[in-house]
Amino acid sequence: MYFSKNTIENLDSRYRAHFINSLSGFKSANLIGTQDNQGHTNLAIVSSVFHLGAHPPLVGMIIRPHSVPRHTLENILETGFYTINHVNKTIYQQAHQTSARYDKAESEFIATGLEAEYLADFKAPYVKDSRLKYGVELKEHHHLEINGTELIIGEITAIHLDKHSIDNDGFVDIESLETVAVSGLDSYHTTERLARLAYAKK
């Protein structure tokens, strides 16, 4: 089935949101933990976290300023710190619930029952029941004029995970941690490994 540029432009906006959000492939499922300078916490699920580099260890994410994670964006710009917490099979429904439009004064930790924890003096809250989580320091943010989104780039400065999940070569078996994948706007998936493939040579 073929959709031309003209067909895409004329799709109903809600239909197009579901459709276009499905095209990139499977996405990561992460909870972003933040707080403001007064210590009011915030938690938001995002599917736009992506690997940017290993040396220095950098991670990127996209936030739409008028979307639900706008409080997250405000807190990151205010404090410079945030946590990224893998969503797993046990907590994915609570994680999804953080996408409801809570007021800034309401903490999604309390509203959803996901417990906050503070680790190793890091200045943002982690999600206790996430089994792979890390602390990130804001390095750059870029306003993308093309559609008004913000690209947030941070450096990973603290990592917490189950020891047994790390292979000898540094690979983390996130499937063993029951980390979930997202497709489209609202579909959550567990995974089954096909294989780890050897470094490709000619």
Next chain:
Amino acid sequence: MYFSKNTIENLDSRYRAHFINSLSGFKSANLIGTQDNQGHTNLAIVSSVFHLGAHPPLVGMIIRPHSVPRHTLENILETGFYTINHVNKTIYQQAHQTSARYDKAESEFIATGLEAEYLADFKAPYVKDSRLKYGVELKEHHHLEINGTELIIGEITAIHLDKHSIDNDGFVDIESLETVAVSGLDSYHTTERLARLAYAKK
């Protein structure tokens, strides 16, 4: 288990590459099809394609200029067009093989046996055996000084997929197309849906 900033900095570089690449969560698996102005084709697997917006329909990806997909980057900048093709369970091993360091004059389509096809006059080659694929026009590229990577932003102008995979609301069941997910540098996964969750309300 806790890794401090200092511990992370002192990891062996290959270990750190596997480790940090695992942290973002599950990633998309896509083949980028390009050609130069003389019609020499190129195909590269990337795990950095991400959704940027539905209106206009925009997709982003990160390319490291000195990595294997550098020929892809050169072709995109030369012609302004590329295709994004979901990697599925049937072709993931051939897809992975495109990451070998072929010379620019060698086409990964021929080297890996993945067949190229041209659809609806789009000026870049698609992967015939991909079941969800789309044509993209380059809109912007940003050099990210922080680590020398390039952010490529394009507009989706043509989409080809199996009709039966589209739900009534526009959601595409990419699991039914056997699209795979990636973790770390080299691990490929099929998925099993937990649920599609309703739009979250307070």
